[in-house]
Each structure stands twice: as structure tokens, then as C-alpha cells.
């Protein structure tokens with residue numbers, strides 16, 4: 001636990017409270033209004049890739065029902081909404097021709113959020129690559145740095161004036177590890193060589209987009225600051241024992257997952273452990289690649305779900321860096337250990353490693369079993385309530401420990417397509433009945449609304465506060 005006394009919980013009035021979603025997971029209507037095919041549209045149609053053959057064809061129908069979902073956000077008292085843009089709605093072929101109807105969709109959403117006092121926080125890329133670009137090698141093709149930069153420019157020109165927060169990529173590690181190393185996510189490749197190459201392209205694309213942002217959305221005295229950052233997933237790695245071998249294994253796991261992208265972005269270098277981790281698949285980044293990846297950022301977004309306890313195991317790829325998860329009763333439906341102190345440790349780790357760049361927790365949440373349909377106005381979800389409450393306390397502990405933290409986004413606003421798990425895992429604050437599209441708030445949503453309304457003070461209560469009926473009507 002942190003080496004400082006716990007303080008009474010109270011978050012500052014301007015702390016951002018949000019919820020997050022991603023385009024392919026919630027929108028549905030993937031080909032509507034002239035959109036092109038994405039890599040995920042294809043991947044879900046590849047037999048055996050996604051549980052039960054689930055697709056994002058309908059998902060939460062957020063593409064059409066977002067005004068209704070915006071009302072739910074208002075009821076929760078959210079002050080920000082993090083969502084991603086589907087590249088192939090904007091550029092159906094991935095580059096070249098812009099689809100005005102796709103752009104107009106997001107413009108309407110941004111304007112409505114702003115009118116409701118909810119700050120839009122846009123992620124340019126949350127894993128749905130235009131299929132036309134995947135055909136050209138996707139994240140393996142060096143040209144993708146320019147393709148992504150051109151896509152970003154279209155959005156900055158259209159929305160840069162209005163949108164206060166932007167992120168280039170969501171979780172580049174997951175893109176490389178799931179998409180190019182283990183094949184569990186689109187495009188489903190399995191190559192350590194490709195994973196190493198994709199990492200370099202991703203960070204080039206990130207850097208190119210930040211450069212475009214600085215050129216197209218310059219600071220202006222007549223409007224509040226517009227910010228751009230990078231969103232990474234961090235999983236603190238604890239050695240399983242005090243042995244030198246386990247410590248070295250934890251350092252390799254940390255380099256592979258946590259520092260592989262932050263070190264280039266913030267230090268202009270790659271972690272020293274990576275040549276050993278990747279073995280013959282490793283190739284040094286060029287000086288140009290490192291320089292492009294390192295652009296001044298306004299913030300870093302951290303997604304935190306769980307920790308890993310790591311022991312040295314010569315049998316496991318990656319070069320003995322694989323985590324071993326502790327088996328306890330306290331695991332979520334995705335088999336992730338519930339470990340709130342890991343959130344505090346993660347944020348303190350960032351401060352210690354990279355300094356005081358402003359941070360946001362851009363995702364945190366849990367999948368637990370919820371019934372597929374609900375009778376009544378509320379859904380009782382005590383395990384998720386417990387997860388949220390303990391993680392928000394851990395969040396406050398990090399602030400009390402001096403972390404420069406400015407906001408928190410729950411994952412997720414709605415139950416949604418959990419990638420290769422299909423609809424079998426529910427992370428939402430709000431339950432979705434996929435047959436009827438009915439939305440039902442969970443008790444977790446009531447707790448979150450109370451936290452927001454009280455600036456976190458209700459987290460000081462030792463008794464369980466939330467119960468049905470606590471959701472404020474609207475602001």
C-alpha cells in the first residue's frame with residue numbers, strides 16, 4: 001500500500017468524470033451512410049474468431065440511439081464522454097475520398113455533447129482499421145504513418161475547434177499483441193516479427209498525428225486549451241518472489257507491456273529489455289522513428305484493469321516475460337484479478353518513471369455476470385459496485401500521493417461487444433438487452449452518479465451507499 005496516510009476523499013470540482021466506449025463495440029450500422037468495411041467487420045466474419053459468431057452489425061445501436069444514450073449520460077452527471085471515431089466512416093477506402101455523411105454523424109454528436117455540457121474526448125483509433133488499408137499491409141506498411149496523419153488531419157480540420165480532448169491511439173500494446181502476435185484480435189496474425197514492426201508504425205502514426213494537431217489546432221488566446229495525448233493500458237508487474245530471476249522477468253514483462261510505447265513517446269528511446277524480450281524479431285528503431293514518436297503531449301491516458309504477478313518461466317514466450325495470474329476468488333468474468341491497489345501503484349509508477357505530465361484514467365471497469373434481460377428499473381450488480389468503489393478509493397490515494405491526475409472514465413457506458421468474447425462479457429454501467437435495445441441502469445451507475453454529485457465524498461462512507469432510485473434525474 002502507498003507510503004502515505006489515507007486522506008478524506010474529495011476530488012476537485014474540475015475533476016473530469018466520464019465514461020468510455022469504442023466505435024466498433026457500440027455503434028452497429030457499420031456500413032451505414034457510405035462507410036467502408038473495417039478490419040473488425042471482416043474479422044467477426046472469419047469462422048472461429050469471435051465467440052458465438054457475434055458481430056458488431058447491431059451492437060448497442062449507438063449509431064442511431066446516441067441521443068437516448070446522451071440523456072443517460074446527463075442523468076449520471078458525466079462531465080466528459082470518451083468515444084472513438086470509425087476511420088472507415090470518414091474515409092471509406094482508408095485514404096483519399098472523404099465521406100461527408102460519416103463526418104456529419106460525429107459532428108452532430110460532438111455538438112450535442114457540448115450543448116449538454118459534456119466534454120467530448122475523441123480517440124482517433126480504437127482498433128477498427130479500414131479493410132482497404134489492411135489489404136495493403138495495415139500496421140505493417142510504412143505508409144500507414146502518412147495514411148493515419150491524413151485521416152487525423154481531416155478530423156482536426158472538421159472538429160479541432162470544438163473538441164477539447166483528443167487521443168491518437170487506444171492501447172497500442174493490445175493492437176500489436178492481440179492483432180499481430182497472438183492473433184486474438186483483428187487482423188489475427190501470429191508473428192513476433194510483425195508485432196515488433198507494427199509497434200514502430202503505430203508510434204510513427206501517433207507522432208505524425210500529434211504534429212498535425214499542433215499545426216492545425218494551435219493554442220489560441222480566445223478559447224480554452226485543446227489537448228492531445230496517447231492512451232495506453234498499464235498492468236503493474238509484481239515479481240512472484242524476491243529472486244533475481246523473478247525480478248528480471250517482471251522487468252521484462254513491464255518493458256514489453258508498459259514501457260514499449262511510453263518510452264518512445266516520452267523519452268525518445270526503447271526499453272533496454274526489449275531486444276531480449278523479442279529475440280531475433282527485434283530490430284532497433286531508427287533515430288528518425290524515435291524522434292517522430294517523441295512529440296510533446298498534453299496528457300497521457302491510462303487504462304487500468306488488473307495487475308500481473310510474474311515469475312521466471314523459461315518455457316513461456318516472450319522470453320520468460322509471461323505473467324502468471326494468481327488464482328483467487330476475487331476475479332472478474334474475464335479472469336482478471338480484482339486488485340485496486342494496482343491502480344494506485346500504476347499511477348505512482350508513471351509519476352516515478354515519467355514525471356508530472358497530466359494524467360487521466362481513460363478506462364477502468366469490470367465484467368461480471370449480469371442476467372441477459374432485466375425486469376424492473378434497476379439491475380443489482382454488487383460485484384461491480386464493489387469494484388468501482390474500491391478502485392475510486394485507490395484513484396484518490398494516487399492523487400493524495402501527488403499524482404497529477406485530472407479525470408476518470410469508467411469502462412464502459414454500456415454493455416457492448418467485448419471483441420473476441422462477443423456479447424458474453426458485460427462491462428457496462430448501463431445494461432443493454434440486445435434483443436430489444438432496452439437500457440437499464442445498474443446499481444454501479446447509481447454509485448457513480450453519487451460519486452460525481454458528491455465529488456467523491458460519498459466514498460468516505462463505510463456503509464454501502466447505492467440503492468435503486470439514487471440516480472439524479474438530470475442536471
Ligand code: BGC
Pocket residue numbers: 022025170171174233303363411418419427
Ligand atoms: C479496451 C476496450 C475493452 C476493455 C475490456 C480495453 O483493453 O480498450 O476496448 O473492451 O479493455 O477488455
